[in-house]
Amino acid sequence: MTSSTNIKPLSKDSRIAILGLGYVGLPLAHAFSKIYPTVGFDINSQRITEINKGIDSNSELTNEQFKETLNIAYSDDENCLADCDIYIITAPTPVDEQNHPNLEPVKQATRMVASRLKKGNIVVFESTVYPGATEEECVPLLSEISGLSFNADFFVGYSPERINPGDNQHSLTSIVKVTSGSTPEAAQTVDQLYKSIIAAGTHLASSIRVAEAAKVIENTQRDLNIALVNELAILFDKLDINTQEVLKAAGSKWNFLPFSPGLVGGHCIGVDPYYLTYKAQQVGYHPEVILAGRRINDAMGAYVAERVVKLMLSKRIHIIESKVLVLGLAFKENCPDTRNSKVVDIIETLQSYHSSIDLYDPWVDPESSELLIGIPEENCYDAVIIAVAHDQFRDLGIAGIRKFAKEKSVIFDVKHVFASDDVDGAL
Numbered sequence: 352m353t354s355s356t357n358i359k360p361l362s363k364d365s366r367i368a369i370l371g372l373g374y375v376g377l378p379l380a381h382a383f384s385k386i387y388p389t390v391g392f393d394i395n396s397q398r399i400t401e402i403n404k405g406i407d408s409n410s411e412l413t414n415e416q417f418k419e420t421l422n423i424a425y426s427d428d429e430n431c432l433a434d435c436d437i438y439i440i441t442a443p444t445p446v447d448e449q450n451h452p453n454l455e456p457v458k459q460a461t462r463m464v465a466s467r468l469k470k471g472n473i474v475v476f477e478s479t480v481y482p483g484a485t486e487e488e489c490v491p492l493l494s495e496i497s498g499l500s501f502n503a504d505f506f507v508g509y510s511p512e513r514i515n516p517g518d519n520q521h522s523l524t525s526i527v528k529v530t531s532g533s534t535p536e537a538a539q540t541v542d543q544l545y546k547s548i549i550a551a552g553t554h555l556a557s558s559i560r561v562a563e564a565a566k567v568i569e570n571t572q573r574d575l576n577i578a579l580v581n582e583l584a585i586l587f588d589k590l591d592i593n594t595q596e597v598l599k600a601a602g603s604k605w606n607f608l609p610f611s612p613g614l615v616g617g618h619c620i621g622v623d624p625y626y627l628t629y630k631a632q633q634v635g636y637h638p639e640v641i642l643a644g645r646r647i648n649d650a651m652g653a654y655v656a657e658r659v660v661k662l663m664l665s666k667r668i669h670i671i672e673s674k675v676l677v678l679g680l681a682f683k684e685n686c687p688d689t690r691n692s693k694v695v696d697i698i699e700t701l702q703s704y705h706s707s708i709d710l711y712d713p714w715v716d717p718e719s720s721e722l723l724i725g726i727p728e729e730n731c732y733d734a735v736i737i738a739v740a741h742d743q744f745r746d747l748g749i750a751g752i753r754k755f756a757k758e759k760s761v762i763f764d765v766k767h768v769f770a771s772d773d774v775d776g777a778l
Contacts, residue, residue: 357470357471357503357504358471358473358506358536358537358540359436359471359472360540361540361543361544361547363386363387364387364388365387365388365436365437365544366387366388366389366390366434366435366436366437367380367383367384367387367388367389367390367435367436367437367439367544368389368390368392368431368432368435368437368438368439368464369383369389369390369391369392369439369441370392370393370432370438370439370440370441370442370460370463370464371392371393371440371441371442371443371456371460372391372392372393372395372398372399372402372425372441373393373409373441373443374409374411374514374516374618374688375441375477375512375514376391376393376439376441377391377402377407377409377411377412378411378412378514378522378523379439379441379477379512379523380423380425381412381416381421381423382523382524382548383548384421384422384423385419385421385548386547386548387422388422388423389421389422389423389424390423390424390425390426390431390432390435391423391424391425391426392425392426392427392429392431392432393425393427394427394459395427396427398427399425399426399427402425403425405417405418408687408716409516409687409688410517410686410687411514411516429463432463432464432467433467434467434469435467435472436471436472436473437472437473437474437475437544438464438468438472438473438474438475439474439475439476439477440457440460440461440464440474440475440476440477440478441477441478441512442456442457442459442460442478443456443478443618444456444457444478444479444480444622444626445618445622446622446625446626450625450645451625451629452480452481452484452625452626452629454480454484454488456478457476457478457480457488457489458488458489458492461474461489461492461493462492462496464493465492465493465495465496465497466496466497468493468496468497468499468505469499469505470499470504470505471504471505472505472506473505473506473507473508473532473537473540473541474489474493474505474506474507474508475507475508475509475510475541475544476489476507476508476509476510477509477510477511477512478512479511479512479566479567479570479619479622479623479626480563480567480626481563481567481626481627481629481630482560482563482564482567482627482630483560483563483630484563484626485507485509485559485563486507486533486559486560489507490507490533493505493507501533502533502534502537506532506533506534506536506537506540507532507533507537507559508530508531508532508533508537508538508540508541508559509530509531509532509559509562509563510528510529510530510531510541510545510562511529511562511563511565511566512566513526513527513528513529513569516617516683516686516688517683517684517685517686517688523548523549524548524549524550524551525550525551526549526551527549527551527552527553527554528545528549528551528552528553528554529553529554529556529562529565529566530542530545530553530554530555530556530562531555531556531557531558531559531561531562532559533559538555539555542555566623567623567624567626567627568627569623570619570620570623570624571623571624571627571641573620574615574620574621574623574624574641574644574645574648575640575641575644576608576610577610577611577612577613577615577620577644577648578615578643578644578645578647578648579610579644580594580598580610580611580612581612581613581615581647581648581651581778582647583597583612584612584778585654588658593771594612594777594778595611595767595771595777596771598611611767611778612651612778613651613765613766613778614648614651614652614655614682614692614693614694614696614697614738614765615648615649615651615693616682616683616690616691616692616693616694617682617683617688617690617691617692618688618690618691621645621648621649621691621693622691624641624642624644624645625645627641628641628642628645648693649693651693651696651778652693652694652695652696652697652699652700653696653697653700655697655736655738655763655765655778656696656697656698656700656701657700658763658776659675659697659701659734659736659761659763659776660701660704662734662761662763662775662776663733663734663761666759666760666761668733668734668759668760668761669733670704670705670706671704671705671706672705672706672707673704673706673707673733673734674706674707674709674731674732674733674734675701675706675707675708675709675732675733675734675735675736676708676709676710676711676727676731676732676734676735676736676755676756677694677697677698677708677709677710677711677722677736677738678711678712678735678736678737678738678739678741678744678752679694679711679712679737679738679739679740679741679744680692680694680695680710680712680715680719680720680723680738680739681694681712681714681715681739681741682694683739684739684740684741684742684766685714685741685742686714687714687715687716689715689719689720694738694739697736697738698710698722708722709722709724709727709732710722710723710724711723711724711725711726711727712739712741713741713743714741727755728755729754729755730754730755730756730757730758731755731756731757732755732756732757732760733756733757733759733760733761734756734760734761734762734763735752735753735755735756735760735761735762735763736763736765737752737762737763737764737765737766737768737769737774738765738766739765739766740766740767740768744768745768748769749762749769749770749773749774752769761775761776762774762775762776763775763776763777764776764777764778765777765778766778
């Protein structure tokens with residue numbers, strides 16, 4: 352491996368560029384700007400305008416944090432990326448309709464950096480990818496466009512994001528950060544960089560591939576655990592056994608893992624396993640357990656809708672032209688993020704029965720869906736589905752929820768916000 356003595360030593364004058372100012376990038380840029388001169392870049396001009404007004408529609412930064420005097424500039428002009436020492440890419444990594452990895456946002460950001468790369472620069476990737484993607488997909492772009500030599504003129508690192516949207520307890524600086532680099536010296540510099548802002552400390556991985564793999568299995572493990580309890584919930588429903596009572600009883604054993612059934616959406620848990628399975632299939636291995644978990648979790652939205660339909664039929668409520676209120680569109684509670692929300696699957700399945708759907712979510716931008724309404728009318732709905740456990744829905748109480756429903760109706764609680772005896776059905 353080539354010596355990395357060309358790396359510029361990290362100092363308080365090191366200029367940091369963050370590409371992508373979403374749930375991951377904006378808090379990261381804010382944290383770095385307390386120590387280093389920082390540039391926050393995003394291709395979304397509307398997002399930059401919002402941030403420069405001190406507004407974060409993702410609710411990750413507070414008004415007080417925006418008011419802090421920091422050494423940072425936010426821009427959608429690529430020229431702001433010139434003359435930086437360390438580039439950190441936090442672009443999204445979605446999947447396409449065939450659940451294949453879509454690395455184009457990361458590659459686009461990589462090309463922007465490559466055209467401005469100088470000797471001694473380090474490029475750090477935070478986006479979730481499959482093992483090998485950084486060095487196989489991104490490094491060649493950096494070399495080809497910049498004309499510089501990898502691990503002689505420029506270096507790379509990988510430090511996977513661990514942001515949990517809507518979670519005020521586990522914030523950026525309170526979560527241990529995995530770090531890695533393309534040479535031992537680069538790894539140490541990347542680790543030193545993150546240690547300067549992460550109070551919880553860092554874990555320096557032995558290689559970039561190890562760090563990539565660690566990130567992608569974090570959410571794969573969670574996905575599989577949820578898939579197991581989702582399958583158990585389906586089984587126990589057929590056996591007429593209360594799933595929550597079973598989980599509570601099993602949970603009395605010290606080493607029983609506390610997972611609950613539910614919808615698995617968002618930008619991580621429902622997506623990351625496909626990055627791992629894609630790479631597995633590339634090397635000739637068919638990952639049966641991981642894909643089985645994905646199939647179960649991807650089907651849960653439709654399953655919830657079918658449960659609601661059966662409960663309505665049991666009460667002799669006509670499905671066709673019925674009115675259904677769905678409470679929550681975000682992929683998780685107390686968060687405006689609707690990416691890959693499986694609530695959409697509930698809605699689409701009910702619409703296939705010609706039900707009329709109203710959607711209420713106080714956290715979500717009304718422009719996110721034409722079905723979103725303001726405060727629902729009372730005594731209006733044949734069924735009410737509590738799809739997301741927002742605090743606002745808890746605060747309404749079951750009596751407040753029932754006010755939206757007709758006298759003969761179905762209340763279905765996906766997230767177990769209320770006691771089982773207070774609703775007509777739950778996962």
